[in-house]
Amino acid sequence: MEQVEEGVEKGRKSSADLPPGQRTRQAFQHSVDNIHVRGGIHCGPKDPEPHFTLMKRRYFIGAGCAASLLATGCDFSLRDGVFNACRTDLPADLRDHPLVLSAWRGLDPAKVWDTHCHVFGDGDSGSGLWYNPRLDQVWRPTGYVQKGFYVNASCVDERPGNVDRSFVERLLAQCRDMAPGFHALLFAFDWARDDAGAPMPERSTFHVPDDYVAGLAKKYPAHLVWAASIHPYDPRALDRLDAAAGSGARAVKWIPSAQNIDPADPRCDRFYARLAALKLPLITHAGDERAVHGFGEHLGNPLRLRRPLDAGVKVVVAHCASLGDGHDTDKGGAALVSNFDLFARLMDEPNYRSNLVGDIAAITQGNRMGVVGTLLERRDWHARLLNASDYPLPGVVPLIYLKSLFDQKLLDPAALEVLRRLRDINVLLFDFVLKRSLALDGRGFSASVFETSPFFKRPS
């Protein structure tokens, strides 16, 4: 029988005294105190605490259960613990650990970019960062718990005035502990927009302005590069695209189901033509998107990306579409096929060999890891795969249950303890070392999967 490792914290401190990432941890501890783990998830009440009303308690219990559901397909696991401990300072024994050293061996760190990193904050620095206030409503437990886990994974200091700053400081500290030359590709995130291109904040989950992320990349060029997020229905989309390219954007990022974008809509054609002319890659989420909710998972069907592909756009399919099923619109649309198989179909089409790639962000999550074996096996794809973490998600401890990667013979058990320690200190390094350590029958991902920067090189 395995228990939640973190256990109940006796004598909680007042939240103002808590270090970054821990205020949420305290709040959420209430919810997970009610989750009993016996090789899986069961939700039910434990010893009630007097200062929690029954009503509130139910919400938190619901929140805990919702967290397990939202993450999942019931692959959300508490067996590695619940919260990221948000430790600082990489100790020498980890920095010089043979597993970490061998992860860097054979790679040119200057070419190693983590090509899928998110930024968020509450705008308390005047950044324009925004998230939907509904994420702060405990009676909407899914978003509430989700946000709590993201805050914890990125070790944000939630005291007013510290949120934006602490997110960036933590990210930079992690970049500094990577080999010199490493860069994180940070994503802006446009509003969900209506069919006329007007922002719909009430239906958006979060917003990250292009200018903010461009500014970070300009301020920290040794560690950060950036991708714009431009909704193709925005009447100013083409001007924004030109401006982003002029400001050094390396790509454009979309999550179609969250932003109300149909990649197969002819309205996107002018945008595609400009992207192709600028040679700016489009990184677009495909497969189900369970982290950010919105306008229907059908928008993430990989087959909808035929349109930009046929227009000559360089398309990066985020997560290799590794979640959910899509209608097989190539064959009338009646049959449901796994999105990953639809992605595989596109990858195997000779026409798309030069402009379709996949990123391997988040593939080690419990609900996605079924594709890891195939991706390792398909060595003919490796030149078209990009390593990426989906930062800060790998810092959400229950999302990646390391032992099941070992159970599937994809990870050496000797790596488990080192990886667990890395996750609490440096999520970027954790994800990188984990991906470098994955192997099937002794063969891991090719070096090219990690040397990603050439793909984003801009024409001079």
Ligand SMILES: [Zn+2]
């Ligand atoms: Zn992502």
